[in-house]
Amino acid sequence: MHLWADLEELKLLEGKFSDIQIEKTENFTSITVKKEDLLNALGFLKEDLGYKMFIDLTAVDYYPQEPRFLCVYILFSPDKKKRIAVKCWAENDSVPSVISLWKGAKWAEREVYDLFGIKFEGHNNLVRMFLWEGYKYHPLRKDFPKEGIQEVYLPSLNLRPEEIPAHNYSPYHTYVPTMEELEKTQKSRMEKRSQIVLNWGPLHPGTHGTIWFLFDMEGETIKNCEIILGQLHRGIEKLAEDLTYTQIIPYTDRMDYISALCSQVAYVNTVEKLLGVEPPEKAKWIRTMMCELQRINSHLLWLGTYALDLGALTIFLYAFREREKIMDIIEGIAGIRLNSTYIRIGGLSKDLPEGALDVIKHFLQDFPEKLDEYETILTKNRIWLRRNLNIGIVNKEQVYQYGLTGVVARSAGVPYDIRMLQPTDAYDKVDFDIPLGRVGDCYDRYLIRMEEMRQSLRIIEQCVEKIEKLKDDKHISTENPYVLPTLDEVFNSIESMVKDFNLRIYGEQAPEGEIYMSGENPRGELGFYIVSKGDGKPYRIKIRSGAFYNLQIFPELIKGRTVADAVALLGSLDPVVGETDR
């Protein structure tokens, strides 16, 4: 099912604005407005039609066509539960900025400026998002090579002169910035107003990876805060434009490496919708089960690191002890503990091995008591309460303004959960509760995540029952022309070998068109906006990362609080840098 707005309400727009085109396909619904109408159109959608939640902003480069850049805004209406996409051609590479309508657009516009070089008129601080000041190029442009421009001679220090360690080793390298350039970047982000500017991160135990915080501090209170991202920007979106749809799956693991399976499922569902592939029943149930296992896994990591940041060192190791069990399950089923490339277009790479369900049942039995242990140590602990209560309160308005999703949105009482809005796989057949918070502080987010783990257990139980019934079904619908055959078929029939060759070499020839679909990650809505031009590789993939937008509210929430609160707040927002930076 899809969430796209229906035509008749779009007709309302037609009268208001001169030449706007409305295109509605099965996978995508968009209106294209002229540059000068953009703000009014978006304002009308926001105020009058109730599309007040900002989901995503991206751009597509139609080089060498002129104007080459097309900006795409995706909005959501919490009341109608509908999505709408607004397109606008960036004539002479600039469009008006929409931060007056949505604060959440601030970083998104900076990202587009960074990667495409589109100017946003009226943006208050249009600096690079991921790369450093003084970087010469705009990487996502079509005329920029994927490998970058190898301009400096930077050989490995461990090699004897003229040694070639591997056939694909080159001593030349892309430009690596100097410390001065990074300091320049930092200066351009924030100027010192109070006593000291504290560099929190990027390589700091407490910052969950490589986020770089700048705190302008008066004593220990933070007067002003700025976040520098891009310390893990690996260019996955650029890489994806050069890969077939199947080859992108491993990279989706490495975006949000803590919830790899959820990312795979979200991506594969999008591609399947685009190709019109229907996975078999069993695959759907197994996907749901693995997703929920992964969700528990991710929440456990959150619990561990969160407790560690707040000083409860032992909880960290208890949480990791349970993670090890889930890792064992995933390793036994998929083959790798962390970045398990298990989901395939049209099903799964392998069926469940024997004994998997027994292990999962055993886990279902003994995990609840472990959860209770965590709760006994933390939930009513006075220190825990004092560190969490009324810290970083998020309200509904901010949720819509910043496009907050996932647990952060639910803690503010907004029932925004893709599993409910747009159920994929088996989510429409299982019953579970979606916990909501009333206050929206760190303590609510803590309670919600704990509750979500229990709900995931419920879902897994139902999946296990169902899968036991479906024992002998196929796990992948290889009869579909887009789906890669399994190895046995390749070994035994020449037709499927040929099909395999074709799909591997030319990729899945997706029909021309676009699609935006998303899945509910532990970190929020993980959306994929895919533009296909009918060949085996996507023309453009935009990854809408939940953590990116959730993190954006951090500076506003932390003002006037202390560093200790920054730790708590960051932990409860729970970003993963691999996903924010892609």
Added chain:
Amino acid sequence: MAVKHNNGIILTTVEEVLSWGRRNSLWPASVGLACCAIEMMHTAASRFDTDRLGIIFRGSPRQSDVLIVAGTVVNKVAPMLKLIYDQMPDPKWVIAMGGCSSAGGPFPTYATLQGVDRIIPVDVYVPGCPPTPQALLWGILELQKKIKAKKEGKVWEEIPVREVPTASQPIPIKEKSPLGF
């Protein structure tokens, strides 16, 4: 070893003792960058407890001996990594954990550093994406071997290229020396 003067022998024994102390209390600086950091945490957690080998993670590079580069190093973060390496006191070692930090891994892109050994010398490469905790532990054991063999300098002639390992069997307890590794 054939040392003529007594003091020479004394010196060597002293060196032996020091190298024993060093390789048995390797304190890594916890520099977690990406996926590998999760597996690094798992290595330190209860299942594969690095504390058994005297390895405890320190927050500050000033107090750590080995830098485990866990995860993708992008161009933007490279200078800071160099800074951290420079802040560490000698003797210091570097383990490049995972393909990304060893050679850019699956990210041959404009933004990624194609191997951390282009900015800091690396002692042990641990392939894997990410390496399992056991693989990382094996890498640490390799580093301990290297320290034992006094291969502290990054002199490539001294470093033998290991032959391809095949089946991996547990080391029987009896082969373990009472003094650790």
Added chain:
Amino acid sequence: MVKIKYVERPELTNRERIFFVDFIKGMRVTFRNLLRKTVTTAFPFEKLTPPKRFRGTHAHRVKNGKEPPSFKVIEKFMDIDTGESRCVACYMCMQACPVPFLFNIEAVQLPDGRKKVVRFDMNLLNCMYCGLCTEACPVDCLIMTDIYETASYHRASCVLHIDDMAKRGIDFDRRRYDEPDRIWIDDDQRSKLWGQIKWS
């Protein structure tokens, strides 16, 4: 069916506050864990055997009479003796790989018209261990073994060559070819963490 429910926030009563009930409960939990057995696997003295599906270092199956029918079809164009790698230089692994340049495959045309694979290098430092290459191999040649102890002092020793891979393949098949496709096999090691699982 999906339902929506609000989480309720527990309150700390004064009784609990005065008598430190919250602390005492928490410390009871840690004490209980203090009495439990450790879950640690003392690597390298004890090792977890990776499951059969584990995606470790790559290897080549050799020509040993267990080839699939597809290999029989292609075999006649190739010059492969028993005990040599099955690779038929179809480059499918390279096609399937997201990072194709980590492969370096060369085959030569022999005077009798048959092909022989002379080079099959893989640079494991660029590998994602995603297993797409093994799924693409049409002759069941390229596999992934359970070997993970590949740390080394040199970039060069992280590059696999065809003869090592054949060696590994033989070794792996000798150990685990006939093993059932079970989630894991070393129950005694895993039971340290898992306790006793009842298998159906």
Added chain:
Amino acid sequence: MELLGTVIGVTVKSLIFIIVMFLAAAYLTLLERKFAGHVQQRPGPLHVGPHGFLQPIADALKVLTKEDLVPDSVDKVLFYMASLLAFVPAIMILAVVPFGEPFTIFGLEIKPYVTDLNIAILLALAFGSLSIYGVIFAGWASNSKYPMIGGLRKAAVLIGYEVALGFAMVGPIMQAGSFSLREIVEAQSGMWFIIPNILAFVVIIFAILAETGRTPFDVQEAEAELVGGYVTEYTGMKFGLFPLAEWYIATFVLSAIAVILFFGGWQPLPLMGWLPIPDIIWFFIKVFLLFMFFLWVHWTLPRYRVDQITELAWKVMLPLALANILVVALWIIFIG
């Protein structure tokens, strides 16, 4: 002659005390790592020597032979002085802590304490508060932001809890009517002072946790916030002295004082007097139990925020200590 004898005796004794304390501290680190390990269902140090028994030696060797790296930006004098200032006072408190009754071997009387001052407690308090300087110097001299914040935090905490600690000690002193620790112990031969002083005991527990920087009060080196706190810039043994002093020696000494004040020092546990155990052993058993209790708390609880800690000190702990004085006064008047 007489004087010379005492001088030699005192010197020898203090030397023994210092050396033993060093070794003890080294092995207390192992104890803590083992304890933490088993709390977290892992063995802790295991392979270095039998059951990791040589781990402290290895660590010491490594730390001692590490390059002694001093950043250019620091204030050298204070930088070096800080580590000593943190360490020396902690160990000097030992001078006044009596471990048992004097006993005689081969006719010469051995006093298991360096000296028995009649103002021992005041001395202990004084030295305890000296260590604040070490912290502040370390934070200031490092000339870097994290150590600065860490030092200030720690100083705030220490100042707050010194006061509470001092007032909490008043109760036992009132009951014993003396500042001398030995006499306090002897005054408890009938009943331990824990009975009327329960409030003071709670205060002291919190105070010791805060003074020694253990969770829930380890704000000074909250790793997630300030990388290493005020020791961030320190390397080698200069770094090693800080945790030794504050986590192990100070904890040990303060627990010893707490035992003396509330648990009757070296007197046997109730109903166990008949056991053939010398009083020094009794003393160490009690101190050890208290030390383990601190470890147990450390590895269970989360961490307060620094403003919450000072608030706790001034708004809760200080009133409790004062209330305790009132309670004891009434007790002395009515029960005697």
